[in-house]
Amino acid sequence: MLDSALRKAFVAIVGDKWFLDTPNELYAYSYDATPLYQSLPDAVIIPGTVDEVSAILKLANQHKIPIITRGSGTNLAGGTIPVHGGMVLNMNRFQQIHEIDTKNLTATIGSGVITADLHQAVEAVGLFYPPDPGSMRISTVGGNLAQCAGGMRGLKYGVTKDYVMGLQYVLPSGEVLRCGGKNVKDVAGYDMTRLLVGSEGTLAVITEITVKLLPLPETKRTLVAYYSNLVDAARTVEEVIAAKIIPATMEFLDQGTMKVVDDFAKLGLPLEMKSMLLIEQDGPEQSVAEDIARIAEIAKQNGAARVEIARTAEEGAKLLAARRAALSALSRLRPTTILEDATVPRSRLAEMVEAIEQIARKYQVHICTFGHAGDGNLHPTCMTDERNHEELQNVEKAFEEIFHTAIRLGGTITGEHGVGMAKMNYLDLKVGQDGMELMKRIKAAFDPNHIMNPGKIFAHSERRRLVVKK
Amino acid sequence: MSNSSRVKTGPACDSPEAISLVRGALDKFNMDELMNCMHCGFCLPACPTYQQTGLESYSPRGRIALMKGVAQQQLAVDGEFEKNMFACLGCRACETACPAGVPYGSLIETAREVVADHKKETGRPPLVHRLVFKHLFPHPKRIKWLGNALWAAQASGLQKLADKTGLMRILPREMAEMQQAVAKVASPLARSKRAPVLKAEGETRLTIGLFTGCVMDVLFYETNQATARLLSKAGCDVVIIDNQACCGALHAHSGEMDGAIELAKRNIEAFEQAGVDFVVNNAGGCGAALKEYHHWFANDPHWTERAQAFVAKVRDANQLLAELPPLTFSKPLHARVTYQDSCHLAHGQGVRNQPRQLLRSIPGVEMIELKEADSCCGSAGIYNITNFDMSMQILDRKMERVKETQAHFIVTSNPGCLLQMKQGIIRAGLQGQMEAVHIMDLLDRALS
Numbered sequence: 024m025l026d027s028a029l030r031k032a033f034v035a036i037v038g039d040k041w042f043l044d045t046p047n048e049l050y051a052y053s054y055d056a057t058p059l060y061q062s063l064p065d066a067v068i069i070p071g072t073v074d075e076v077s078a079i080l081k082l083a084n085q086h087k088i089p090i091i092t093r094g095s096g097t098n099l100a101g102g103t104i105p106v107h108g109g110m111v112l113n114m115n116r117f118q119q120i121h122e123i124d125t126k127n128l129t130a131t132i133g134s135g136v137i138t139a140d141l142h143q144a145v146e147a148v149g150l151f152y153p154p155d156p157g158s159m160r161i162s163t164v165g166g167n168l169a170q171c172a173g174g175m176r177g178l179k180y181g182v183t184k185d186y187v188m189g190l191q192y193v194l195p196s197g198e199v200l201r202c203g204g205k206n207v208k209d210v211a212g213y214d215m216t217r218l219l220v221g222s223e224g225t226l227a228v229i230t231e232i233t234v235k236l237l238p239l240p241e242t243k244r245t246l247v248a249y250y251s252n253l254v255d256a257a258r259t260v261e262e263v264i265a266a267k268i269i270p271a272t273m274e275f276l277d278q279g280t281m282k283v284v285d286d287f288a289k290l291g292l293p294l295e296m297k298s299m300l301l302i303e304q305d306g307p308e309q310s311v312a313e314d315i316a317r318i319a320e321i322a323k324q325n326g327a328a329r330v331e332i333a334r335t336a337e338e339g340a341k342l343l344a345a346r347r348a349a350l351s352a353l354s355r356l357r358p359t360t361i362l363e364d365a366t367v368p369r370s371r372l373a374e375m376v377e378a379i380e381q382i383a384r385k386y387q388v389h390i391c392t393f394g395h396a397g398d399g400n401l402h403p404t405c406m407t408d409e410r411n412h413e414e415l416q417n418v419e420k421a422f423e424e425i426f427h428t429a430i431r432l433g434g435t436i437t438g439e440h441g442v443g444m445a446k447m448n449y450l451d452l453k454v455g456q457d458g459m460e461l462m463k464r465i466k467a468a469f470d471p472n473h474i475m476n477p478g479k480i481f482a483h484s485e486r487r488r489l490v491v492k493k
Numbered sequence: 494m495s496n497s498s499r500v501k502t503g504p505a506c507d508s509p510e511a512i513s514l515v516r517g518a519l520d521k522f523n524m525d526e527l528m529n530c531m532h533c534g535f536c537l538p539a540c541p542t543y544q545q546t547g548l549e550s551y552s553p554r555g556r557i558a559l560m561k562g563v564a565q566q567q568l569a570v571d572g573e574f575e576k577n578m579f580a581c582l583g584c585r586a587c588e589t590a591c592p593a594g595v596p597y598g599s600l601i602e603t604a605r606e607v608v609a610d611h612k613k614e615t616g617r618p619p620l621v622h623r624l625v626f627k628h629l630f631p632h633p634k635r636i637k638w639l640g641n642a643l644w645a646a647q648a649s650g651l652q653k654l655a656d657k658t659g660l661m662r663i664l665p666r667e668m669a670e671m672q673q674a675v676a677k678v679a680s681p682l683a684r685s686k687r688a689p690v691l692k693a694e695g696e697t698r699l700t701i702g703l704f705t706g707c708v709m710d711v712l713f714y715e716t717n718q719a720t721a722r723l724l725s726k727a728g729c730d731v732v733i734i735d736n737q738a739c740c741g742a743l744h745a746h747s748g749e750m751d752g753a754i755e756l757a758k759r760n761i762e763a764f765e766q767a768g769v770d771f772v773v774n775n776a777g778g779c780g781a782a783l784k785e786y787h788h789w790f791a792n793d794p795h796w797t798e799r800a801q802a803f804v805a806k807v808r809d810a811n812q813l814l815a816e817l818p819p820l821t822f823s824k825p826l827h828a829r830v831t832y833q834d835s836c837h838l839a840h841g842q843g844v845r846n847q848p849r850q851l852l853r854s855i856p857g858v859e860m861i862e863l864k865e866a867d868s869c870c871g872s873a874g875i876y877n878i879t880n881f882d883m884s885m886q887i888l889d890r891k892m893e894r895v896k897e898t899q900a901h902f903i904v905t906s907n908p909g910c911l912l913q914m915k916q917g918i919i920r921a922g923l924q925g926q927m928e929a930v931h932i933m934d935l936l937d938r939a940l941s
Contacts (some may be wrong), residue, residue, distance in 0.1 A: 042678040048550055050562050051559065056532055095534055115547050158534060161535065349592075351531060351591070355529070360531050422563045464821055
């Protein structure tokens with residue numbers, strides 16, 4: 024709990040209504056979308072202006088109170104768990120779309136704007152903001168930035184970092200700064216914009232964002248291919264790319280995932296099949312039609328048992344929406360659903376899919392795999408029960424081996440969810456000890472008092488360890 | 494601080510602060526169902542109270558977390574928990590949005606039951622609750638009496654007098670605003686003269702029992718009559734049995750499960766005796782409750798089977814009419830029409846297309862889809878009385894959408910929604926331009 028004088032000072036900044044600290048209120052901000060993590064904050068504060076953010080940070084910094092910046096709390100890495108207590112800084116009042124600049128093709132928005140609202144606003148004027156994480160209907164763009172969220176269009180369009188051009192941000196000291204802007208070319212000094220994207224709330228609080236927009240593709244079309252094994256699907260992905268076609272989306276679902284998704288969305292999928300690819304192409308009408316026809320051909324050549332082309336845009340949208348719900352739908356099977364996002368170069372996809380199957384068998388755990396096959400970003404998801412400690416240990420061991428395998432295949436421990444708490448014990452696998460040290464020095468330059476989202480990205484001990492103890 | 498990453502950590506979660514746990518609360522909550530919520534947050538955009546407040550404790554995910562907190566003895570069943578559980582509309586839009594299939598509707602009912610039990614142990618429940626749930630809803634005669642009183646007030650001009658003299662000003666504003674929207678109540682004479690059976694026009698395809706509902710039959714007696722006429726026209730013998738009771742939905746939503754179960758037993762018995770093919774209702778809220786009777790008797794094997802047989806026969810009027818041969822309408826209705834889903838019809842029973850299909854079948858109707866049509870209007874049983882301010886904020890947002898349609902008729906399938914939309918029209922200043930109407934009444938108007 025904050026002492027009463029300090030509490031009063033924070034209330035004075037935002038007003039009574041936007042300072043929460045009753046037992047239920049604290050409890051409601053003790054979790055995010057990550058399984059197994061929970062910790063109570065000492066207070067929740069919901070500022071409405073940049074000046075308020077600045078005043079809050081200054082005061083928190085003086086008194087060394089942890090600040091956990093939060094959007095809608097949908098991240099999957101434990102990024103917004105107040106593991107050291109402190110104050111949750113909820114940014115969802117920053118929901119203004121300030122400007123859509125149709126000449127420079129940019130949008131400038133508050134960091135609390137809902138991702139899908141940004142999509143809707145720019146698409147209404149014929150423009151396009153590609154990043155589309157699974158939680159886009161409720162996630163905030165600020166949260167997407169903090170984690171550098173990806174989505175299903177990563178293959179063709181890249182991820183959040185590829186669209187952020189400029190920021191307004193507040194340092195723990197209370198200084199309000201800007202970086203980047205609307206210039207396509209801008210090499211004035213270090214690229215602070217790129218540094219802040221994916222910094223997981225450990226450096227500064229982002230208050231305003233300028234993103235790059237594209238012209239909205241003229242049309243899009245969706246194709247589904249079903250396979251009687253896993254490898255043929257992976258091979259199809261490689262062959263499509265080798266044929267120099269870059270689809271907007273290439274999603275992979277295994278049989279287990281197909282079953283739960285179908286249960287939720289009632290799509291009538293052929294559940295006897297072992298895997299499916301969901302492929303979408305966008306662009307000018309004619310070239311989309313050509314690409315889809317070619318892809319269908321390649322899928323059949325690579326052993327697809329069935330290939331179907333969605334008849335209408337609505338049908339395609341329904342399939343993609345169902346795929347977005349895959350993770351949550353998997354939790355129908357068991358009480359606890361743990362998902363990771365190990366990623367490999369596209370050419371190693373088939374190997375990775377097979378390795379995951381083997382690892383699941385070895386540790387006797389139930390893993391379903393789906394993900395963004397086109398960019399090698401898989402989501403092996405383990406269905407378990409957090410009350411069964413023995414099983415949880417096996418889950419941990421299985422994931423550890425999955426991470427090692429990804430690294431061995433030239434991949435990474437996390438493609439799009441971020442390190443947070445869930446993967447901090449594996450970070451050195453990817454960046455090495457020297458890399459960790461440099462990152463810590465950068466962190467200290469921004470946040471010398473270590474108040475910004477403490478307990479994330481960097482494990483306390485530098486040695487990696489098995490994460491579940493007896 | 495713990496080094497392990499996949500365990501519950503945190504300074505205060507495990508602190509044994511003064512928690513007064515209700516005896517049996519742990520047993521009442523189904524931990525497996527609570528755990529099925531993997532807190533992904535997909536329900537947040539569907540939740541009207543979250544949309545209104547932006548606060549996690551006003552979201553389905555937040556409420557389920559609080560329930561877990563109570564079940565795990567980390568939170569107390571206190572005034573704050575009660576406020577949070579009753580701030581929920583119970584619209585169940587979150588169930589449609591939930592990929593994990595969490596049965597939120599039954600979870601919130603359990604939470605409210607836990608609150609109600611706790612209050613009974615510690616003191617008397619609030620007066621309104623006792624009045625409404627113990628002394629009014631279970632007694633059809635008293636509801637009829639209330640209806641008669643309302644009718645007398647309307648017929649005699651007392652209501653106008655009350656308006657003029659400013660009597661309404663000293664009533665709570667909730668009641669004052671509501672009474673403006675109340676429909677014209679049928680006269681006691683008309684209600685007492687109703688025939689117990691309305692024969693099918695032409696060949697009898699089915700025999701159905703009309704579930705008249707308690708509030709419905711008083712405030713919207715004419716809608717029940719219209720429903721009977723439509724079903725008869727579609728080939729049904731319509732039986733209206735006298736000994737049916739209130740469905741019990743409002744009791745269940747408020748944590749008064751004992752009362753709800755009592756009413757359910759009476760209805761099951763009454764319709765068993767009537768020997769009908771289907772039990773048909775025209776109120777989404779009642780229908781959803783009737784279709785859940787078997788869950789209410791989950792711990793009572795003696796009644797489970799009878800409840801299941803009853804549930805298998807329950808149909809919403811829209812559902813049945815859409816399955817029967819199309820009605821022939823003789824009076825075209827040249828009007829723009831829009832439809833507001835009843836939450837418990839759409840999210841609770843999955844009936845969405847049928848009412849739209851029926852409306853489109855009326856000659857001359859131009860059907861305009863309302864944006865966010867399946868988002869709650871804020872009526873939600875007695876929510877618009879118990880949580881008046883939030884209800885009105887949600888209604889005003891709804892009316893902005895309704896206004897955009899420029900419809901002549903805003904059509905609903907539930908009496909609560911209908912009253913709320915009538916009130917919405919007044920609040921939005923749309924009187925004379927737009928009329929709120931129950932779908933059965935509109936279909937009936939086009940019939941003859």
